[in-house]
Amino acid sequence: MRAMAAVSFGSPEVLTLIELPDPQAGPGEVRVRVMAAGVMPFDCGIRRGEPPASLKPRLPVVPGNEFAGVIDQVGDGVTDFAAGDEVLGFTMLNGYAEYVTVGADQIVRKPPGMPWAVAGGFSGNTQGAHMALRALDVGAGDTVLIHGAAGGLGTAAIQVALAWGAKTVIGTASEPNHDYLRSLGAIPVRYGDGLAERVREIAPDGVDAVLDAAGPEALQASVALVKDLNQIRTMVSFELAQALGVPSLSGTRTAERLRGLVDLYALGKLKIHLRQVLPLHRAADAHRMVESGHGRGKIVLSVG
Structure with missing residues (x-):
């Protein structure tokens, strides 16, 4: 072969x-x-x-x-x-x-x-998003912040969070991707200095969960936006997460998890x-x- x-x-x-x-x-x-x-x-x-x-x-x-x-x-x-x-x-x-x-x-x-x-x-990005959002206990009424939201994992996470009843999903991305994030149901925010302040303008009471797929800058900003570091997970900045006291992501891919995500796709809730x-x-x-x-x-x- x-x-x-x-x-x-x-x-x-x-x-x-x-x-x-x-x-x-x-x-x-x-x-x-x-x-x-x-x-x-x-x-x-x-x-x-x-x-x-x-x-x-x-x-x-x-x-x-x-x-x-x-x-x-x-x-x-x-x-x-x-x-x-x-x-x-x-x-x-x-x-x-x-x-x-x-x-x-x-x-x-x-x-x-x-x-x-x-x-x-x-399979890869959808299951990764599913594991992270489950660890964060995302559910009805939550405000969720997703860094690197225009990538494969970020776009899956936006849609899964909304399918599970999240009230607001905020996604960080470069400005050319903002219309794309809006089409998925997320509120876009640009990267760079003042990121935490821009998120607070959208969510003045803070956010309930953060998924980082962007890197150190986004992870640092996230620490100031949540009351409990257990409500943050990163897919990329593992050493910084350890230094900050952010829990590591655990979990395994399973056929049962994948089958549930395929069902969301079949229902038109995951593209x-x-x-x-x-x-x-x-x-x-x-x-x-x-x-x-x-x-x-x-x-x-x-x-x-």
């Missing part, structure tokens, strides 16, 4: 199209012929040689932790899925390939009307904006776009 792999750790240029043996589905697993794979900051960390402590990838390593495709092989013990089923799911590695094997508890069925590119880029869809061999370009920190929505690789 073809796969885009990091043949060494480093800049996006290390991603190379290589041939690998087709994987085989083991007990409890399925093999999926990948149609599309999302590109996440996590993948860029794998490529740079900065994996989480629990993961020790060996070169060549194939990034890709979210995907969609068609099951073409079912391992022993799998009864809920069959060859030919269209699915989307999650993994830690190996999404940037023509085939991926995963446990049957890492996939859900793809809604018939969901485009492949949307399905391939669905995925595709920033760009690139062919598999342009994975390096996709990583450059993700690492630029600009733009809106998801970048997805077309594989099948």
Whole structure:
């Protein structure tokens, strides 16, 4: 099979199209012929040689932790899925390939009307947003502040918060993205000096929950906007969060969590904006776009 792999750790240029043996589905697993794979900051960390402590990838390593495709092989013990089923799911590695094997508890069925590119880029950001908002106990009547709101995770978080009954969602973003945030139901605020004051103009009583996907400046401003640091989570500034006393985010991706998010999509309450869809061999370009920190929505690789 073809796969885009990091043949060494480093800049996006290390991603190379290589041939690998087709994987085989083991007990409890399925093999999926990948149609599309999302590109996440996590993948860029794998490529740079900065994996989480629990993961020790060996070169060549194939990034890709979210995907969609068609099951073409079912391992022993799998009864809920069959060859030919269209699915989307999650993994830690190996999404940037023509085939991926995963446990049957890492996939859900793809809604018939969901485009492949949307399905391939669905699991990562939506589940990340879901985990963070659950940890923050976001619910009816809340005022929620989301930093980096125009990105893939931010846009998912806006929509999930509103679906759960949040009264007001404030989103920080560069000004060219403000109309986009309004279209999602958020109140946009620009980055830069005076950020906390601009948020207070919208929410004079403070905010109930903060999700940071932007970085240190946004996280620093957030500390002044909440009464309890337990109501902040960051997806990016982990060392600063520890220094400030902001709790770390915990939780795992699950098929049950993903199924609930797919249901929101089917109800029209969760839309995925595709920033760009690139062919598999342009994975390096996709990583450059993700690492630029600009733009809106998801970048997805077309594989099948």
